[in-house]
Amino acid sequence: MTGKKRIVLLGATGSIGQSTLSVIRNARDDLELVGISGNSRFRELAEIAREFRVPHAALADENAYRDCREAGAFPGACRLRSGISGITELAVLPEADVVLVASSGTAALGPALAAIEAGKDIALANKEILVLAGKFVTAAARKHQVRLLPVDSEHSALFQCLEGRRTEDVSRLILTASGGAFIDREPDELARVIPADALRHPNWSMGPKVTIDSATMANKGLEMIEAHWLFSFDADRIDVVLHRQSIIHSMIELTDGSILAQLSPPCMTFAIHHALMYPRRVPGVAKGLDFSEVHRLDLAPLPPGRFPCLTLAREALHAGGVAPAVFNTANEVAVEAFLAHRFPFLHIPHVIDNTLEAFDNFEPRTVNDVLEVEKAARRTASELVQSQPWKKIS
Ligand code: NAD
Ligand code: MG
Numbered sequence: 318m319t320g321k322k323r324i325v326l327l328g329a330t331g332s333i334g335q336s337t338l339s340v341i342r343n344a345r346d347d348l349e350l351v352g353i354s355g356n357s358r359f360r361e362l363a364e365i366a367r368e369f370r371v372p373h374a375a376l377a378d379e380n381a382y383r384d385c386r387e388a389g390a391f392p393g394a395c396r397l398r399s400g401i402s403g404i405t406e407l408a409v410l411p412e413a414d415v416v417l418v419a420s421s422g423t424a425a426l427g428p429a430l431a432a433i434e435a436g437k438d439i440a441l442a443n444k445e446i447l448v449l450a451g452k453f454v455t456a457a458a459r460k461h462q463v464r465l466l467p468v469d470s471e472h473s474a475l476f477q478c479l480e481g482r483r484t485e486d487v488s489r490l491i492l493t494a495s496g497g498a499f500i501d502r503e504p505d506e507l508a509r510v511i512p513a514d515a516l517r518h519p520n521w522s523m524g525p526k527v528t529i530d531s532a533t534m535a536n537k538g539l540e541m542i543e544a545h546w547l548f549s550f551d552a553d554r555i556d557v558v559l560h561r562q563s564i565i566h567s568m569i570e571l572t573d574g575s576i577l578a579q580l581s582p583p584c585m586t587f588a589i590h591h592a593l594m595y596p597r598r599v600p601g602v603a604k605g606l607d608f609s610e611v612h613r614l615d616l617a618p619l620p621p622g623r624f625p626c627l628t629l630a631r632e633a634l635h636a637g638g639v640a641p642a643v644f645n646t647a648n649e650v651a652v653e654a655f656l657a658h659r660f661p662f663l664h665i666p667h668v669i670d671n672t673l674e675a676f677d678n679f680e681p682r683t684v685n686d687v688l689e690v691e692k693a694a695r696r697t698a699s700e701l702v703q704s705q706p707w708k709k710i711s
Pocket of ligand 1: 329
């Protein structure tokens with residue numbers, strides 16, 4: 318490729334957003350930021366606009382947008398937009414080559430679909446939109462011949478292992494899981510854990526939602542569904558193995574029994590860099606594995622029965638239709654309540670299970686179908702969270 322790749326970064330103020338900024342800072346000859354978005358933290362977004370001289374920005378939250386305008390926080394050379402329409406305008410900027418979707422939640426679905434329709438390659442950190450509407454996102458990417466480049470570290474690993482390989486030579490995908498914050502806790506201790514405990518991830522520093530999802534292993538469930546859509550493997554050909562060190566990011570098994578893996582230190586820089594530079598390989602990304610030190614690579618089965626959220630996700634993927642969308646929404650509602658100290662950790666899978674039970678599954682025909690299901694599942698899950706006499710636990 319000649320010239321710089323021009324990037325729109327949705328979710329610039331988040332954890333992946335920050336890691337992406339450091340990748341771009343170190344690759345200014347190859348990468349240029351042309352658009353950034355955030356939800357409400359306008360001063361941080363303005364700082365990024367200033368540092369990278371970004372010409373276009375958007376804030377999702379309309380109140381934050383008004384406050385930002387009043388405060389005159391943005392540099393004059395940056396055109397600031399607001400709301401979902403503002404973010405969608407960024408996603409289709411004519412000058413953009415790649416849109417990195419690093420905002421959390423399903424609000425990114427519309428902008429991501431618009432970017433695909435405008436022919437932009439997508440670097441995808443956000444897994445929720447594939448879980449909600451993978452069928453539509455992947456169909457649109459095929460139709461418009463754009464790339465879906467995974468940024469989630471496991472999927473980046475699978476993508477790299479699968480590259481250039483015939484699908485019929487691959488028997489299964491093996492996702493690695495660190496085990497999250499509570500892997501060494503006794504099951505009865507989990508009844509008393511509070512958000513601060515769950516937010517202490519042993520290997521990764523991430524946003525709050527994905528960190529809680531790591532502790533419940535719902536994250537691995539979402540990743541299983543994400544892998545299904547990205548690589549067209551069925552649920553029974555996607556396994557999960559416990560790997561505490563988060564150095565092997567995932568593996569594929571070939572039909573002859575050989576296993577291929579991708580390794581790097583547990584930091585998102587490698588996956589972000591790979592997606593943004595694709596298909597180039599560029600030296601000096603970050604400090605690699607240092608074999609003058611001892612590294613352990615433990616691989617073990619998951620403790621049986623310990624992670625009901627993962628089992629529910631597998632069942633939802635098997636069921637297909639709107640079940641994964643219901644799973645994702647119910648999990649989101651339960652995690653929000655847990656993070657707000659309104660709900661105990663151990664009840665998160667109950668809300669998911671009961672919400673799934675409440676829905677008759679069907680095959681969605683349009684994106685609107687899944688958005689309607691999401692709304693309804695949010696109502697059902699919120700009622701379930703509130704209907705219980707659960708006390709504030711802190
Ligand atoms: P985060 O909470 O740190 O950041 C979220 C970003 O999204 C922020 O910039 C926020 O302003 C923006 N945002 C939130 N709600 C929004 C809305 N309604 N509209 C527009 N923007 C909104 O989250 P994160 O850890 O950076 O994760 C981002 C995404 O990447 C998630 O989907 C997560 O599952 C995925 N992911 C994260 C990691 C990680 O290491 N952090 C790894 C793999 C995948
Ligand atoms: Mg991951």
